[in-house]
Amino acid sequence: MKTITYNFEYEQKIRVCFIGAGGHSFRNVYPTFQYAPVDLVAVCDLDGERASSYARQFGAEKFYTDYKEMLSTEKPDAVFIVASYHKDGRVQATDIALDALKLGVHVWMEKPTAASRQEILELKAVSEQTGRYVMTGTKKVFFPSIEKAKEIISSPEFGTPSSIYIRYPQNMPKFENRNELTNLIWVLDHIFHPASIINYLMGKIKNISYQWEPFNGGTVTNIQFVSGAIGTLHLTAGASTSSPLERVEVIGQGANVVVDNGVKVSYYRKADPLAYGRAPSYIIDDSQAPLVWEPEFSLGQLYNKNIFYLGYVSEVLHFCESVLENRPPQKGTLDDSLEIIKLFEAYRNEPAGKLIEIN
Ligand SMILES: NC(=O)c1ccc[n+]([C@@H]2O[C@H](COP(=O)([O-])OP(=O)(O)OC[C@H]3O[C@@H](n4cnc5c(N)ncnc54)[C@H](O)[C@@H]3O)[C@@H](O)[C@H]2O)c1
Known part of the structure; x- marks a missing residue:
């Protein structure tokens, strides 16, 4: 049976930024980094105070309120996106993920990936063009x-x-x-x-x-x-x-x-x-x-x-290992989201x- 490596024990880590400093991410996503090959370099939230608090809490040296500025400046390998919904019900993370792919960054995003088939197909097309992966956190x-x-x-x-x-x-x-x-x-x-x-x-x-x-x-x-x-x-x-x-x-x-x-x-x-x-x-x-x-x-x-037992660490590990080994994730794929x-x-x-x- 596979055993777990603690964050500080990994010899090789991926440079990661995080977009979203909300409730679910505080409870269940940032804490997984204790057990993943992740170097959290910066956190972004529209609310600068929260971004700053989360950066301090989870060990990132920098915080931002503009994610494009963060991704352009920090040039991470990957970004984690845990945001919410637009006023019209669309998924905020869909647009953010598209921007991240275009900036050359692999994406892990919470579910839902998007609110329509068309948006997922667009993510798939941009992911293929840029050679950057998108994985959705389908914890189950x-x-x-x-x-x-x-x-x-x-x-x-x-x-x-x-x-x-x-x-x-x-x-x-x-x-x-x-x-x-x-x-x-x-x-x-x-x-x-x-x-x-x-x-x-x-x-x-x-x-x-x-x-x-x-x-x-x-x-x-x-x-x-x-x-x-x-x-x-x-x-x-x-x-x-x-x-x-x-x-x-x-x-x-x-x-x-x-x-x-x-x-x-x-x-x-x-x-x-x-x-x-x-x-x-x-x-x-x-x-x-x-x-x-x-x-x-x-x-x-x-x-x-x-x-x-709710799969959060495993899903994050699956993504990090995919990025480290430069192979597309096998679970939580855009094809899975499409279905x-x-x-x-x-x-x-x-x-x-x-x-x-x-x-
Ligand atoms: N898998 C699960 O078990 C599970 C459980 C709960 C929630 N979720 C998912 O998590 C997400 C909600 O997470 P939460 O509870 O942390 O949300 P939240 O609403 O508490 O926080 C979202 C944060 O994202 C920030 N944000 C939004 N747009 C941004 C932008 N453009 N730039 C920077 N920051 C931005 C907001 O300011 C806010 O602080 C949803 O997608 C939901 O489906 C998953």
Whole structure:
């Protein structure tokens, strides 16, 4: 198993600037640099006081309020962008990422990458022209639990992944109100979470149809994948805030795997059936018994920190290693974002009850 290197132990680091000194970045992104080959040289925020505080807090020597000035002056290898939304609902980081690419800088950005297919295609074109990478922080495909589920469903013993169920609490406004992007900011913000898992585990979607309920704006979506597999995305608006948010289950051929609450993985392996009406015990042979993984929360281990079990450190490491080794990131790619935004646009543009072609 891979072990973690502390920042000061790395012999080679990438020079990094950071745009955005907000709440999420303070809690979950800057702290990952403790464990990544990153030399944070400067921080930028429109609010100079925050930029200065974050620079001091996280060890950058300089701060700026103009990101173009920062990138032109500091000439970093890469920039991290964690910003917010424009007044019209568009994603601030999309425009900033385009500018950074044009200034020759690799980009790591928080999700959402953009609010439309067209903007992602533009990012892709500029990334190809400039030879600079863009990676989006789709943390869920870096969860140790989801990575384990991917490993399990890719094994020959599991058989072909045939169906998936995934739940995530998110409401959808009524169809007539979806024209206005500002009404969809939270859908856009959150769809990246379940959709990145769906795309990672099952591949491209062929078509969907969904039903919408008017009480909370919950939806149930039936999915057919290009592979022939099928799935259900249940957006559980109205669920209690005290409940675990997520559950993922993939069915193979005589086997299934469940990820509960983001951390608990249960692998129900292929097993011989117990004699119906005759089996006195449900305890099956050890060689076929389910396998279960869940973290302990007692030791001062890295895996107990949310920046590890929620994938933040892994996603940042994946990006840094890609830049250091000069190879494009394999996860959180613009192609992955494109698949996610196709789903977003389907909900935005098409009504409930219709069969919607995605690919
Ligand atoms: N992956 C996750 O788990 C997760 C969780 C929460 C938020 N997020 C994402 O993080 C982002 C929000 O992050 P936050 O909570 O830190 O946001 P925030 O609104 O608290 O802070 C954003 C900061 O960006 C700055 N900013 C905006 N435009 C700028 C510009 N042109 N130049 C310099 N600074 C600029 C703002 O001044 C602000 O301080 C969203 O993209 C959201 O989807 C992800």
